Amino acid sequence: MIIIVHHKYKTTQVLDAKMQTITCIAIGNSITQTIYDVSTTFPDVLIIWCNVAYLKVLDVNSIPTVFHHRRILASYNTNTNFYLQKQIGYVERSFYVKVNKKVTYPTWMMSSCVGGIHASVINNLYKDLNFNINFDYFINSLAKRAMVEGLFCYSEPKLLRGNFSATAEIKQGSIYEIFKFVKQHYKWVWVFFLSLSYLIYEKKITLLPLIKSLFYKQLSTTFNLQQIPIQSTKSVINKREIDVIIPTIGRKQYLYDVLKDLATQSILPKNVIIVEQNSLKTSKSELDYLTNEAWPFKIKHTFTHQSGVCNARNLALSQVESEWTFLGDDDNRFDSNLIETLFNRINQYGVQVGTTVYLQKNEVQTYLKTAQTSIFGAGNSIIKSSLIQQVKFNLNYEFNYGEDTDFGMQLRHLGEDVVYFADIKIDHLKAPIGGYRTKVSHPWSEDEIVPKPSPTIQLLYQTYFTPEQLLGYKLLLGLRSFKSSANKNPYTYLKQYKKQWERSQFWSKKLQ
Numbered sequence: 001m002i003i004i005v006h007h008k009y010k011t012t013q014v015l016d017a018k019m020q021t022i023t024c025i026a027i028g029n030s031i032t033q034t035i036y037d038v039s040t041t042f043p044d045v046l047i048i049w050c051n052v053a054y055l056k057v058l059d060v061n062s063i064p065t066v067f068h069h070r071r072i073l074a075s076y077n078t079n080t081n082f083y084l085q086k087q088i089g090y091v092e093r094s095f096y097v098k099v100n101k102k103v104t105y106p107t108w109m110m111s112s113c114v115g116g117i118h119a120s121v122i123n124n125l126y127k128d129l130n131f132n133i134n135f136d137y138f139i140n141s142l143a144k145r146a147m148v149e150g151l152f153c154y155s156e157p158k159l160l161r162g163n164f165s166a167t168a169e170i171k172q173g174s175i176y177e178i179f180k181f182v183k184q185h186y187k188w189v190w191v192f193f194l195s196l197s198y199l200i201y202e203k204k205i206t207l208l209p210l211i212k213s214l215f216y217k218q219l220s221t222t223f224n225l226q227q228i229p230i231q232s233t234k235s236v237i238n239k240r241e242i243d244v245i246i247p248t249i250g251r252k253q254y255l256y257d258v259l260k261d262l263a264t265q266s267i268l269p270k271n272v273i274i275v276e277q278n279s280l281k282t283s284k285s286e287l288d289y290l291t292n293e294a295w296p297f298k299i300k301h302t303f304t305h306q307s308g309v310c311n312a313r314n315l316a317l318s319q320v321e322s323e324w325t326f327l328g329d330d331d332n333r334f335d336s337n338l339i340e341t342l343f344n345r346i347n348q349y350g351v352q353v354g355t356t357v358y359l360q361k362n363e364v365q366t367y368l369k370t371a372q373t374s375i376f377g378a379g380n381s382i383i384k385s386s387l388i389q390q391v392k393f394n395l396n397y398e399f400n401y402g403e404d405t406d407f408g409m410q411l412r413h414l415g416e417d418v419v420y421f422a423d424i425k426i427d428h429l430k431a432p433i434g435g436y437r438t439k440v441s442h443p444w445s446e447d448e449i450v451p452k453p454s455p456t457i458q459l460l461y462q463t464y465f466t467p468e469q470l471l472g473y474k475l476l477l478g479l480r481s482f483k484s485s486a487n488k489n490p491y492t493y494l495k496q497y498k499k500q501w502e503r504s505q506f507w508s509k510k511l512q
């Protein structure tokens with residue numbers, strides 16, 4: 001480990017893990033240049049940067065647990081504001097911007113206060129990196145581009161110890177930097193959207209930053225980080241024991257096929273927990289094969305007249321016994337190595353939550369690299385069972401959209417990452433709706449003004465987006481809806497859309 005100490009973006013010291021000076025690296029250069037010098041001189045070392053104000057509270061002992069494999073980029077921002085101004089939220093649609101700074105949180109929003117990266121990452125990507133720019137811009141750009149390519153990026157409070165009182169002045173990027181960043185890291189159209197957002201929400205004309213940004217090219221993201229192998233030093237598996245939960249309603253044959261796939265697993269589940277729903281009060285279970293056939297695992301079967309997948313999954317989660325839980329669905333198909341491969345990947349990446357490729361017929365896999373993801377699949381994910389004591393499916397999303405995304409966000413706010421395993425595939429048959437389903441009437445179903453978006457989506461974004469992200473989404477949804485609307489009168493359309501948005505906000509608050 002090599003520690004680069006800096007003040008006002010200039011390197012003041014280069015230290016080893018014992019806080020001894022390393023003399024072969026020049027001081028006085030920019031942090032970015034020093035990182036390049038260190039990575040070329042010591043290609044197999046972990047590089048830590050630390051503002052001099054935090055050197056005394058740098059937790060050297062926790063660093064090996066933070067950087068538990070080579071493809072991790074982590075930093076911690078001690079300031080209220082990040083380098084990129086909050087208006088970046090107008091164009092950013094992921095859940096990575098509203099950072100929970102109390103826990104380990106996946107994000108590309110990096111900081112020069114304190115952080116680290118392995119030299120092998122810098123050496124692997126150096127041809128695509130510009131070492132002559134501001135370090136805060138450099139590290140945010142690197143994270144933004146490489147996160148989707150398999151670099152694991154985090155806000156990490158464990159880098160500093162104790163209740164530190166020191167503060168360091170970090171210069172925040174200008175409005176020109178925001179426009180430059182958007183042009184270099186998003187499709188070109190988003191700089192115009194950003195300018196429009198400034199005009200509508202802040203009454204600012206941003207013509208000069210907009211024009212200047214047009215001279216920048218979009219930066220490449222064709223990184224090949226797969227050359228840097230991953231093997232986490234974390235020990236996350238004590239027992240390779242797993243329970244499988246499956247909610248089902250009226251898909252007898254499909255569920256049977258799922259059970260047959262589970263019965264051929266190279267590592268068998270300990271329990272398969274099935275919650276069968278049928279809202280007809282006189283109905284009984286139709287799953288006779290649960291008792292008529294012999295199965296190589298214990299089946300826990302709950303029959304309920306209360307329909308709703310959120311309730312069903314919560315009932316199943318309350319019955320879990322094993323160290324690990326697989327959240328499944330009743331119309332999945334998979335090969336006999338699914339569970340074993342999931343355990344192998346969990347061990348390799350040192351994570352406690354993972355999700356798989358989940359394609360329907362005729363769909364083509366587009367994300368081909370294992371990486372962090374802002375999505376969560378409630379029908380194709382593995383999770384450490386100790387976590388389900390602290391999270392549950394929110395019944396406010398029942399019979400609507402967003403419950404699986406909300407569940408994944410609850411996990412992230414516990415300090416857990418969700419990793420997408422690009423080489424583990426589950427077929428989602430998307431079976432026809434079965435069972436006796438009654439038409440669900442939402443409280444807003446009889447509204448004269450149809451809420452837009454759905455109140456549950458509004459609730460999801462109100463909870464996990466920044467105010468600027470929510471406003472950006474509002475504008476984007478309005479523009480897209482106008483494009484497909486029969487009403488092409490801008491004035492009357494805007495008037496109607498405003499009413500629809502306000503009704504969506506009204507009902508989302510009622511749900512809370």
